[in-house]
Amino acid sequence: MSHEGRKDIHNSDTPVVCQACEVRHQGICGALDAQQLMRLSKHTIRRKVKGGEELHRGGESSERCSNIMNGVAKLSKLMSDGRQQIVGLQFAPDMVGRTFDSDNSVSVEAATDVQLCSFPRSVVEEIMADVPEMEHRLHLQKSKELDEARDWMLTLGRKSAAEKLASFLFLLASHVDPEHPTSKGAMTIVLPMKRSDIADFLGLTIETISRQLTNLRKRGLIELKDRRTIEISDMEKLLAASEQDLSK
Amino acid sequence: MSHEGRKDIHNSDTPVVCQACEVRHQGICGALDAQQLMRLSKHTIRRKVKGGEELHRGGESSERCSNIMNGVAKLSKLMSDGRQQIVGLQFAPDMVGRTFDSDNSVSVEAATDVQLCSFPRSVVEEIMADVPEMEHRLHLQKSKELDEARDWMLTLGRKSAAEKLASFLFLLASHVDPEHPTSKGAMTIVLPMKRSDIADFLGLTIETISRQLTNLRKRGLIELKDRRTIEISDMEKLLAASEQDLSK
DNA sequence: CGCCTTCTTGAGGGGCGTCAAGCCCAGTGG
DNA sequence: CCACTGGGCTTGACGCCCCTCAAGAAGGCG
Numbered sequence: 434m435s436h437e438g439r440k441d442i443h444n445s446d447t448p449v450v451c452q453a454c455e456v457r458h459q460g461i462c463g464a465l466d467a468q469q470l471m472r473l474s475k476h477t478i479r480r481k482v483k484g485g486e487e488l489h490r491g492g493e494s495s496e497r498c499s500n501i502m503n504g505v506a507k508l509s510k511l512m513s514d515g516r517q518q519i520v521g522l523q524f525a526p527d528m529v530g531r532t533f534d535s536d537n538s539v540s541v542e543a544a545t546d547v548q549l550c551s552f553p554r555s556v557v558e559e560i561m562a563d564v565p566e567m568e569h570r571l572h573l574q575k576s577k578e579l580d581e582a583r584d585w586m587l588t589l590g591r592k593s594a595a596e597k598l599a600s601f602l603f604l605l606a607s608h609v610d611p612e613h614p615t616s617k618g619a620m621t622i623v624l625p626m627k628r629s630d631i632a633d634f635l636g637l638t639i640e641t642i643s644r645q646l647t648n649l650r651k652r653g654l655i656e657l658k659d660r661r662t663i664e665i666s667d668m669e670k671l672l673a674a675s676e677q678d679l680s681k
Numbered sequence: 682m683s684h685e686g687r688k689d690i691h692n693s694d695t696p697v698v699c700q701a702c703e704v705r706h707q708g709i710c711g712a713l714d715a716q717q718l719m720r721l722s723k724h725t726i727r728r729k730v731k732g733g734e735e736l737h738r739g740g741e742s743s744e745r746c747s748n749i750m751n752g753v754a755k756l757s758k759l760m761s762d763g764r765q766q767i768v769g770l771q772f773a774p775d776m777v778g779r780t781f782d783s784d785n786s787v788s789v790e791a792a793t794d795v796q797l798c799s800f801p802r803s804v805v806e807e808i809m810a811d812v813p814e815m816e817h818r819l820h821l822q823k824s825k826e827l828d829e830a831r832d833w834m835l836t837l838g839r840k841s842a843a844e845k846l847a848s849f850l851f852l853l854a855s856h857v858d859p860e861h862p863t864s865k866g867a868m869t870i871v872l873p874m875k876r877s878d879i880a881d882f883l884g885l886t887i888e889t890i891s892r893q894l895t896n897l898r899k900r901g902l903i904e905l906k907d908r909r910t911i912e913i914s915d916m917e918k919l920l921a922a923s924e925q926d927l928s929k
Numbered sequence: 930c931g932c933c934t935t936c937t938t939g940a941g942g943g944g945c946g947t948c949a950a951g952c953c954c955a956g957t958g959g
Numbered sequence: 960c961c962a963c964t965g966g967g968c969t970t971g972a973c974g975c976c977c978c979t980c981a982a983g984a985a986g987g988c989g
Contacts, residue, residue, distance in 0.1 A: 510835045514925055518838040520831040533821060537828040565813035572820040573781060579823055580785040582830040583768040587758045589837040590766040590884025594945065628968065636838025638946060643969050660953090660968070677762060842977065876936065886978060891937050908936070908986085 448474035454550070456526035460500045461557075461574075464566040473560060478551045482543045489530065491538035497551050498530025504547030505625040508539050509633065519634040521582065522625075524608055527574060532558060544626045589636050592675075597635040598645045599675035602655065606665055620668060624661045649674070696722035702798070704774030708748045709805075709822075712814040721808060726799045730791040737778065739786035745799050746778025752795030753873040756787050757881065767882040769830065770873075772856055775822060780806060792874045837884050840923075845883040846893045847923035850903065854913060868916060872909045897922070 446467040451457050451474055462470065478497075482488060488506065489495050506529055508521040520539065523529055529541050532554060561568045588600045605622050624631070628639040635642070649655045654671055656664040665671055694715040699705050699722055710718065727750075730736060736754065737743050754777055756769040768787060771777055777789050780802060809816045836848045853870050872879070876887040883890070897903045902919055904912040913919055 508831070510831060512835070512839065512924060516839045518835040520834045533824065537831070539831060565816065568813065568817060568820060572816060572823065575820065575823045575827060576781065579827045579830060582827060582834065583756070583758060583785070583787060586768045586830065586834055586837055587760070587766040589834055590881075591760065591764045627966095633838075639968075640947085640970085641945060644945090647969080676760060875934095887936075888938085888979085889977060892977090895937080 446471060448477075450474050450477060450479065450550075454502065456500065456502055460526035461528055461567050461570045462500070464564055464570050465560070469560060469564060473552060473556060476553050476556045480549050480551060482547045482549060484543050484545045484547070486543050488541040488543060488547075488549075491540040495530055496554055498528060498532060498554050498557060499549040499551035500528050501525045502548040502550055505544040506547055507542050507544045507626065507630065507634075509542065510539055517633045518636065519630060520585075521578060522604075522634075527578075528571065530554065532561070532571065544630065593678045594635075594637055594641050594645050595648055596675050596678055597637065598631075598642065598649065599654070599671055601631065601635060602649075602663065602665060603668070603671050603675050606668065606671075618668070619664060619666055621658070621662065621664045624663065694719060696725075698722050698725060698727060698798075702750065704748065704750055708774035709776055709815050709818045710748070712812055712818050713808070717808060717812060721800060721804060724801050724804045728797050728799060730795045730797060732791050732793045732795075734791050736789040736791060736795075736797075739788040743778055744802055746776060746780060746802050746805060747797040747799035748776050749773045750796040750798055753792040754795055755790050755792045755874065755878065755882075757790065758787055765881045766884065767878060768833075769826060770852075770882075775826075776819065778802065780809070780819065792878065841926045842883075842885055842889050842893050843896055844923050844926055845885065846879075846890065846897065847902070847919050849879065849883060850897075850911065850913060851916070851919050851923050854916065854919075866916070867912060867914055869906070869910065869912045872911065 448467075448471050451462070451470050454462075457463065462473070465473065479502075482504075484504075488499070491509075491511065501523055503525050506523045506527075507519050508523065508529075509517055509519045511517050522544065561571070588597055592600065602622065605624070606620055609620070609622055626634075628642050632639045632642050637645075646655070646657065650657060652674075654666055654674055656666065658664055696715075696719050699710070699718050702710075705711065710721070713721065726745075730752075732752075736747070739757075739759065749771055751773050754771045754775075755767050756771065756777075757765055757767045759765050770792065809819070836845055840848065850870065853872070854868055857868070857870055874882075876890045879885075880887045880890050885893075894903070894905065898905060900922075902914055902922055904914065906912055
């Protein structure tokens with residue numbers, strides 16, 4: 434049953450599980466040749482996770498890490514009294530789960546349904562030791578996450594509720610089609626999470642989210658198709674709204 | 682004039698500038714042997730920067746990156762209307778400046794007087810290609826920064842002004858003596874920056890900083906020795922105050 | 930001493946949180 | 960088919976935390 438030929442990088446030894454993988458050349462796997470992929474795939478588990486399920490509880494040691502093949506995962510931190518802050522969203526082909534370092538009590542949860550390709554942490558670290566390019570890719574991803582985290586710190590610390598929500602919608606829109614980062618005109622997005630998650634991401638309450646959504650709607654920036662579907666009327670204006678408060 | 686002997690890792694070819702360096706074995710340089718240090722040090726410039734001076738303006742390309750030998754640097758992001766958020770503090774032996782990735786418009790400024798060891802970015806990247814261990818160290822630093830950024834997102838998004846300030850003081854105290862992360866009892870710290878910087882770090886205003894300092898003082902958690910010097914009466918209590926609002 | 934920057938303290942107002950009521954919709958069971 | 964239930968969402972009333980504006984104190988430096 435093995436597929437032969439096809440123009441697959443000089444070599445048809447590519448593991449079967451990887452051949453159909455859409456993100457194979459993008460994530461950290463892109464650094465590996467057929468042989469290395471084979472080594473990794475021996476320990477690989479593919480799995481689907483329903484939205485809302487927990488992938489990893491903060492504070493526990495995790496022995497596996499995973500590539501996101503599709504869907505959205507959310508990273509969050511929790512205070513002892515229940516207050517919560519979402520500290521990151523991850524999309525395909527990001528890798529979730531820790532390598533090397535301590536976990537720092539971040540929980541990972543599927544925001545939407547998520548398809549994962551999961552590896553034992555030890556194997557990933559071994560391969561990384563042999564293939565510096567793989568660590569390099571992970572390093573680049575971390576850099577990107579750090580940039581995003583810092584962008585978000587500005588949003589959390591210095592923006593009004595309306596600006597925060599506009600920033601969030603703009604962030605989502607930028608992920609719909611990463612190839613065309615800012616299509617100028619209108620655009621429809623599907624919220625990957627419910628209001629309470631959005632509130633935890635923006636450092637606000639669900640009531641404020643709701644009010645600011647109608648605020649943006651009344652200002653003609655968005656249209657609510659249904660609870661989860663939003664049409665952005667004008668990306669330019671939305672971007673502007675994410676940087677200056679026009680509520681006055 | 683070359684220093685000979687001394688028990689210096691099998692080899693006295695260590696560059697003169699490095700021999701006296703206190704952080705040589707900790708930062709990214711710790712990954713390099715004498716020969717590689719020599720290669721790097723050919724392009725090294727040591728310099729002192731006064732507190733308040735800018736090391737790098739966000740949005741510009743930087744051709745150099747630097748190790749912090751002592752002092753504190755602050756990373757900040759600026760909005761077009763002047764609002765500002767400090768997105769990170771860096772201490773020795775952290776490296777500041779970008780490698781590989783785009784700059785993402787973060788400005789770097791000396792908070793206190795800072796001593797730097799600065800390299801051309803290109804040379805660092807070349808050496809990194811030869812010495813995976815060096816990239817590994819940088820990767821670990823990025824991971825640490827990412828953890829700190831995410832901790833801070835929780836603080837920015839979900840904590841009250843009093844909790845924010847307590848968190849900040851606790852953060853500083855943890856950096857006074859990294860070996861003894863939480864000495865239990867009293868402890869004196871020197872604020873590395875003025876009130877307006879603290880405000881920009883916490884997403885607050887200077888007036889609120891001032892008020893919350895007197896708040897903490899009246900609650901017996903701290904004592905103000907002078908404007909920049911604070912005695913923390915009880916680290917345990919300060920930590921507690923950073924996680925739950927006792928203002929009621 | 931005068932001047933500037935930094936910091937503190939007060940008075941007042943507004944943005945967002947809190948509390949509460951009600952709508953929408955899917956699921957379940959009669 | 961409808962009643963019932965429960966989760967998610969919206970909207971309103973009200974209050975509080977923090978921002979804004981302003982005045983004055985405390986140092987630092989020529």
